[in-house]
Amino acid sequence: MNLFFTYVLALLVGIGSAQKVGVKSPVGFGCWNCAFKWNFTVPFEIGWYDKHCKSDIFLTTALNCVHMYAEKQEDIAYGYSYIRDQCHYWGNRTLNMRELSEIYTQNVKNMIAATEVKPGQPVYNPVAIPRQLFNKELTMANDAKSHYRLGTIFGCSMIAYWALVLLIASIFHYLRLFRPTKNRRTQQTANRIRKYLTLPAVIGDKHHTPYNFLHLFHITAPTRGQALIILLFIVINIISVSICYDLDDSYPMTFASKGDKIARFLANRTGIIAFTNLPVAVLFACRNNPFIVTTGWPYDTFMLFHRWCARMMVIQSIIHGVLMTWAASQENILIFKWNHVHNWRGGNIAAYFMIFMIFFSIRAVRQRAYEIFLSLHRIFFIIVMVCLIVHCSDFGWMGWIWATVVIYFGEHFLRIARTVYSGGLVEAQFSIVSADAFRIRAYGRRNWVIYPGQYAYIRVFDRHIFWQSHPFSVFQAERGKSSNSLELIIKSQNGATKHIYEYLQTQPEGSTTYKILIEGPYGNYSAISTYDSVLVLAGGIGITAMYSYVRAMAATIKDGQRIMLMWVLGCEDLVHAFDEELRRLLEFPRSNVEVTLCLTQRTPPQSGQVEVQGNNASDHSSLRPSDRVQSSSTEDMFDQKNHTSTMTVKEGYSHSEPSEDSEISLEQFIQYGRPQIGETVARFIKTSVGSKAILCCGPSVFVDDTRDSIVSHIQESSMRVDYFEEAFSW
Numbered sequence: 001m002n003l004f005f006t007y008v009l010a011l012l013v014g015i016g017s018a019q020k021v022g023v024k025s026p027v028g029f030g031c032w033n034c035a036f037k038w039n040f041t042v043p044f045e046i047g048w049y050d051k052h053c054k055s056d057i058f059l060t061t062a063l064n065c066v067h068m069y070a071e072k073q074e075d076i077a078y079g080y081s082y083i084r085d086q087c088h089y090w091g092n093r094t095l096n097m098r099e100l101s102e103i104y105t106q107n108v109k110n111m112i113a114a115t116e117v118k119p120g121q122p123v124y125n126p127v128a129i130p131r132q133l134f135n136k137e138l139t140m141a142n143d144a145k146s147h148y149r150l151g152t153i154f155g156c157s158m159i160a161y162w163a164l165v166l167l168i169a170s171i172f173h174y175l176r177l178f179r180p181t182k183n184r185r186t187q188q189t190a191n192r193i194r195k196y197l198t199l200p201a202v203i204g205d206k207h208h209t210p211y212n213f214l215h216l217f218h219i220t221a222p223t224r225g226q227a228l229i230i231l232l233f234i235v236i237n238i239i240s241v242s243i244c245y246d247l248d249d250s251y252p253m254t255f256a257s258k259g260d261k262i263a264r265f266l267a268n269r270t271g272i273i274a275f276t277n278l279p280v281a282v283l284f285a286c287r288n289n290p291f292i293v294t295t296g297w298p299y300d301t302f303m304l305f306h307r308w309c310a311r312m313m314v315i316q317s318i319i320h321g322v323l324m325t326w327a328a329s330q331e332n333i334l335i336f337k338w339n340h341v342h343n344w345r346g347g348n349i350a351a352y353f354m355i356f357m358i359f360f361s362i363r364a365v366r367q368r369a370y371e372i373f374l375s376l377h378r379i380f381f382i383i384v385m386v387c388l389i390v391h392c393s394d395f396g397w398m399g400w401i402w403a404t405v406v407i408y409f410g411e412h413f414l415r416i417a418r419t420v421y422s423g424g425l426v427e428a429q430f431s432i433v434s435a436d437a438f439r440i441r442a443y444g445r446r447n448w449v450i451y452p453g454q455y456a457y458i459r460v461f462d463r464h465i466f467w468q469s470h471p472f473s474v475f476q477a478e479r480g481k482s483s484n485s486l487e488l489i490i491k492s493q494n495g496a497t498k499h500i501y502e503y504l505q506t507q508p509e510g511s512t513t514y515k516i517l518i519e520g521p522y523g524n525y526s527a528i529s530t531y532d533s534v535l536v537l538a539g540g541i542g543i544t545a546m547y548s549y550v551r552a553m554a555a556t557i558k559d560g561q562r563i564m565l566m567w568v569l570g571c572e573d574l575v576h577a578f579d580e581e582l583r584r585l586l587e588f589p590r591s592n593v594e595v596t597l598c599l600t601q602r603t604p605p606q607s608g609q610v611e612v613q614g615n616n617a618s619d620h621s622s623l624r625p626s627d628r629v630q631s632s633s634t635e636d637m638f639d640q641k642n643h644t645s646t647m648t649v650k651e652g653y654s655h656s657e658p659s660e661d662s663e664i665s666l667e668q669f670i671q672y673g674r675p676q677i678g679e680t681v682a683r684f685i686k687t688s689v690g691s692k693a694i695l696c697c698g699p700s701v702f703v704d705d706t707r708d709s710i711v712s713h714i715q716e717s718s719m720r721v722d723y724f725e726e727a728f729s730w
Contacts, residue, residue, distance in 0.1 A: 024396075026145055027075050028082025030137035031065030031129065038123045050340065053091025059083065060107035060126035063100060069134055089394045092340055143246055144268075151269045154240035155276030161236055162280055162305075165229055166291050173296035176722070177527060187691075187720035195714050199723060202227040205708040208700035208727055210363060218363040222304060230308050237277075237312050241269050241319075260330060267323035274316035275400040281309035282404050286411040287457075287522055288418075296524050300727065307361070314354045321351045346390030353380045353387070371468060371495065381408075415519055422448055422456070422518040430500065432510035433489060433577035437541060438501055440472075440488040442516060448484050449521075450477040452548035453726055456520025458488070462503075465496040473545040473697075473726070474521065476581065486518065489577065491541040526724040529553045532690025534563040537677065537706055539698020543567050543578065545726040546697050551585055554593050561592060562688070568598040568675060568702065575599075575670075586669075597670045677702070681709035685717045692717060697726035 040058045052058045066079035080100050087093045095103075112125045114133075201207040201221040210218035222230065245265055283289055284306035292299060324347075328334040337344040357380045366373045385405065392398050428442035440458070459469040478485045492501035504510050528534045528549055538546040550565050557563065565585075569575070575582070575597060586595060685692065696706040703725060714721050 025075070025078035025082040026138055026141035027066055027070050028062075028079035029141035029144065030134050031062045031069070031079060032083055032086055033137045033140070034065060034129045034133050035062040035127075037129075037133065038117055038127050039120065040123050050091045050093070050336075053087035053093040056103045056107055057124065057126050059087075059100070059103050060111075061129065063104040064108055064111060064126060065129040065134060067104075068128070069131075069138070085394055089343060090341065147246075147265055147268060148272065150244050151272030152276075154269070155273045157236060157240060158233070158273065158276050159280060161233060166295055169295035169297060170291070173294065176296075188715070188718065190720050191714045191717065194721070194723070195711055196224070197228070198223060198225040199707055199714070200224055200711045201704075201707075205711075206704050207707055209704050210700075218367070220363070226301065226304060230305070233308065234312065237273065237316070240273055241266065241316070260327060263323045264327055267320050267327065270316040270323075271320035272397065274313045274320060275397050277309050277313040277316070278400055279403040279407055281306055281313055282407050284309060286407065288411055288414040292524065298524065298725070298727075299522070310361075311358065314358050317351050317354055321348065343391050343394055346387040350384045350387035350391060353383050356380055357384070419517050419519045422520060425461075425515050425517060428514055428516045430504060430512055430514055432501070432504050434573040435571075436492045436501070437489055437574060437577060438492065438504055438510075439577070440486075440490065440516075442486045442518060443484065449479075450474050450484070450486070451521070451525035452552045453525055453545055454521040454523040455545075456486075456488075456518050456522065459517040459519070460496065460500065461515040461517075462499070465499055468496050469517075469519065470496060471522070474548065475544045476548055476551070489541065489544050526693075526695060528563075528693045528695055528724065529556060529561075530691075531693040531722070532561055533684070533688035533692045534561075535681070535684045535688075535692070535694045536563065536565045537680075537694070537696040537698070537702075538565070538567045539696075539702035540569050541574075542697035542699075542702075542726070543569075543574075546695065547578070547581060547585070549695060550593065551581075554585060557592055560690070562594070563592065564594045564596075564684070566596045566598060566675065566680060568600065568677075568698070570599070570601045572599055572670075595669045596675075598675045599670060599672050600674045677705045678709040678712070681706060682713040682716070685710070685713045685721060691719050692721045693724065694721065695724045695726070700727075703727050 035058055036052070038061070040052070040055050040061075062083050063080065066076055066083070070076045070079055077097075080097055084095050084097065084100060087095060107126055110125045111128050114127050114130050117123055117127060200223065202224050203211075203221040206221055207223060208220060210220045212218055221227075245262060284302045287299065289299075289302055291297070292302060325334065328337050328344075338348070357377060360373055360376050360380075385401065385408075388401055389398070392401060423443070426442050428440050431439050431441075433439045453473075455471045455473045457469045457471050460466065472488045472490055475487045475489050477487070490497055490500075492498050504512060526549070528536075529552065534553065536546050536550055546565070546567075550563060553561075553563050582595070582597075585593065681694065684694070694706070694710060696703055707723065707725070710721065710723050
């Protein structure tokens with residue numbers, strides 16, 4: 001909760017600070033612009049602002065105007081400050097308030113009236129600015145100040161929009177957890193919402209499987225609900241930069257034309273709104289984002305919103321930069337600004353690196369060279385933040401930047417804190433368990449509690465990969481007297497996992513020890529134990545996330561509850577790796593647990609034979625042959641007359657601990673061939689009783705098939721059907 005308020009406070013500080021920027025002194029703004037009406041023997045060339053700020057006659061003209069038209073003493077101080085800041089920003093001349101006062105005192109006695117100056121004539125004395133001319137620029141200054149305020153208000157509307165979305169999501173998450181409804185009509189309404197809004201992909205039937213365009217762009221389709229949230233966000237951004245502009249024909253000397261006036265206002269508006277999107281984009285990318293807990297949304301969902309916030313911010317920054325560049329070129333001072341105005345250079349460099357960040361963040365780069373993407377992303381972000389500080393240090397909007405800095409460093413502080421809390425540098429045993437997977441067994445702190453479905457970031461201290469940290473599902477955790485044991489089973493793919501697996505192959509018995517850092521736990525716990533019927537679908541190594549759910553529910557299952565696990569995998573060597581865990585799961589009496597193992601790449605063994613694979617056949621001797629291999633069909637899983645597993649367990653066995661003497665053959669739970677996930681899901685929804693939950697983890701195609709099947713059949717149930725997904729997307 002303290003973390004939640006820290007983030008909220010950071011955003012409020014940003015909003016509050018941002019209100020005190022823009023035109024700080026309308027009087028100073030008007031007097032500064034009016035003073036440029038006369039030719040104070042300063043040629044219009046590169047360094048024009050520089051030469052004006054070094055002219056005491058020009059400065060005295062502007063300062064005298066402040067004294068003439070400021071209504072309060074504090075307005076005079078603000079006017080002086082404005083002129084001082086303008087010379088520092090534009091004219092490369094740093095003056096303090098005392099020096100400005102001395103310049104005014106020394107030259108005010110030489111003041112002449114504006115009527116004494118002929119058009120185009122060089123002026124050698126400070127000029128008293130007439131009221132009519134000043135009023136035009138003052139009106140322009142007040143309009144500009146109102147425009148800046150509108151920009152901040154519209155920018156805050158982005159934050160208000162996200163706050164509303166997160167609030168609604170948090171309320172529904174709370175109601176689902178603590179106030180489940182028993183009203184059938186309400187539950188059927190919830191199913192309709194899931195069918196047409198929250199579950200289906202916005203395009204086709206693929207949510208995790210990417211669509212390939214030109215062999216370069218790989219795009220995943222959000223769900224309809226996610227797409228609606230993103231669409232409304234884009235619409236609000238477009239509206240915010242498109243309305244409430246002063247389109248009258250009056251444009252004082254500040255602007256060359258009406259188009260110039262609109263372009264300047266649009267440039268300022270897009271720049272301000274880009275700033276307001278910055279802290280939200282960074283917050284959504286944080287692992288420790290408190291709204292992950294309050295909404296129950298997975299980290300992937302917030303990463304989706306992070307990418308869209310970042311894209312809108314970059315688009316607005318590009319519009320801001322292009323229009324400002326055009327305005328500078330119209331005034332013939334573009335080269336001067338780049339060479340002499342550090343704020344200008346900072347803004348330009350920040351925009352360039354924002355574009356680089358977007359380019360190197362496309363899915364193809366993330367998926368094929370993740371470590372390169374991540375390193376470049378962090379480096380570019382730091383460069384952008386430094387350049388934005390330079391860009392805004394003189395004229396405001398620093399509140400948004402400091403809010404972003406607080407969130408960014410707060411996130412990294414919490415990552416370090418989680419690592420220290422998990423035990424710091426610990427020793428872990430790595431060992432090969434199958435042809436493409438290895439097990440990690442480590443020990444963390446005693447007070448580190450892990451719930452089913454959670455994961456941790458693991459950093460392995462190997463000289464080739466020590467800088468990498470990757471998330472892995474916690475397969476199982478045991479609480480001991482002095483520490484917690486932590487187990488993970490990881491599939492060898494590319495990068496770090498491939499390097500570790502290849503190294504283990506060179507070690508005796510395929511095992512070694514590493515020093516590791518554990519950062520976690522992360523992730524939400526899906527409360528499937530509150531449902532009457534639960535279907536758990538695991539594809540391949542996805543069993544690591546699903547096993548902890550099934551085991552936890554089996555240990556506390558109540559009469560009338562039913563949990564069905566279907567594990568689809570390519571070959572049986574991974575079954576051997578999970579032999580002990582599967583037996584532990586099946587030995588719970590009264591558990592009403594039904595298990596089906598589907599092998600898709602192996603034909604059934606001959607009668608009386610069981611093929612044993614793995615590194616050591618003796619490790620798998622418990623898979624003893626049976627006289628006849630029994631394949632458990634998916635139809636048996638939904639037989640309402642059979643609420644218990646078809647396993648044999650000795651009588652008198654306490655459910656608190658698995659029995660060591662149970663006579664169980666895993667072969668009776670194996671079926672061969674690829675299962676029809678759609679039929680499995682449809683049969684579960686139609687035949688299961690009470691409230692229903694479906695939990696899925698596996699490859700993208702597997703998860704998408706499950707989701708699509710639920711969408712097709714969810715309204716065939718009279719009771720609520722909830723879907724939980726444990727999946728990682730690039």
